[in-house]
Amino acid sequence: MEYTHLGRTGLTVSRLCLGTMNFGPHTEEADAHRLMDTAHERGINFFDTANVYGRDPEGNLKGRTEEIIGRWFAQGGGRRERTVLATKVYGEMDGWPNGGKLSAFAIRKSVDASLKRLQTDHIDLYQMHHIDRDTPWDEIWQAMEVLVAQGKITYVGSSNFAGWHLAQAQEAARSRHFLGLVSEQSLYNLLDRTVELEVIPALQHYGLGLLPWSPLRSGLLxxxxxxxxxxxRVRGATAYASELLDTHRDRLQTYEDFADELGLDPADLALAWLLSRPAVTAPIVGPRTAAHLDAAVAALDIRLDHKTLDRLDEIFPGHRPAPEDYAW
Structure with missing residues (x-):
């Protein structure tokens, strides 16, 4: 396993992050526990979850994924101690006022509930799942500072932020002499490269790590x-993913043909490409089996030359940083 620092921090994390969103809805608890054990055996020490994960098709059972992880931690054997644990706050949990978003009230309520479900006394990376346009940054950072002082969280991250949001957050934190964000979780893969416009330049400027989610774009790559x-093909992909497949079918065929020329599995090629990108700390992989996990780990050994990277840019055009991408 390869390791790196999370953004500008001294925290060491594996270059793959185990995503747990399938735990509960698609992966049974016993299988999830085996996957987490296998991840540790493979050297993966970085796990990502969220307070809302675990929902069934009716939107019930929020928090179930954290509970599954908590029962795994409770087995002992150094499971918690060897894990850099990331979870998220923002999602509405109980249908009652202040049951979600990022008010100081909601953050305090949410962290205590996550700690209980996870059966731990601290969260290593507490991530804001979305921007909250209704709550001022001073309120958010004051709440996070209290949690750090209490030892309930160690670092703060974001997810699905725009470049402007990252700048707002960091400048507000700087004015309070607070570390602020250390990472951002964004949709990033060969098909979705919008973050190259402004998010990645902001991350590089502020020294934040990038944790790409959906690195295979729901299996399309x-x-x-x-x-x-x-x-x-595993049926059960979202209608949106099926629409994307219809839209990009020709491009995906060209991509798969190119992977064959290289002698690589398309999934390995997609992960290797992400691992080569600037600011990327660890793609978040969501395997359903140990074999899927081993396939993801294999991508760490792939090194892509400039010719290969240029060809991938031809198949899936990217972006230059803004404003040069669209202006003189």
Whole structure:
């Protein structure tokens, strides 16, 4: 396993982060526990979850994923001590006023509930799942400072922030002499490269790590056309993912053909590309089996030359930093 620092911090994390969103809705608890054990065996020490994960199709059972992780920690054997634990706050949990978002009241309520479900006394990386346009930054940072002082959280991160939001957050934290954000979780993969415009330049400026979610774009970059032909495609993808497949079918076929030329699995190529990108700390992978996890780990050994990277840019055009991308 390869390791790196999370952004500008001294915290050491694996270059792959285990995503747990499937735990509960798609992965049974016993299988989830085995996956987490396997992740540790492979050297992955960085796990990501969220307070709202675990929802069923009706939107019930929020918090179930954290509970599954908590029961795994409770087995002992150094499981908690060897894990850099990241979870999130913002999502509405109980349908009652202040049951979500980022007021100081909601943050205090949410962190205590997550700690209880996770059966731990602290969260290593507490991430804001979305920007809250209704709560001033001074209120948010005051709440986070209290949690750090209480030892309930160690670092603060963000997710799904725009570049402007990152700048707002960091400048407000700086005025309070607070560390502020250390990482941002964004949608980033070969098909979705919008963050290259302003988010990645902001991350580089402020020294934040990037944790790309959906690195295979719901399986579209994992050899989906080959799996269709072989009859091994897993059904159950969202309607939106199916629409994306129809939209990008020709491009994905070109991509899969190129992966074949390189002798690489498309999923490994997609992960290797992300690992080569500036500011990326660790793509968040969501395996359902140990074999899927091992395939993700294999991508760490792939080094892509400039010719390969240029060809991928031709297939999936990216962005230059703004404003040069769209202005002289």
């Amino acid at each position: 994992g050899g989906i056309l080959r799996k269709e032909r072989e009859g091994t």
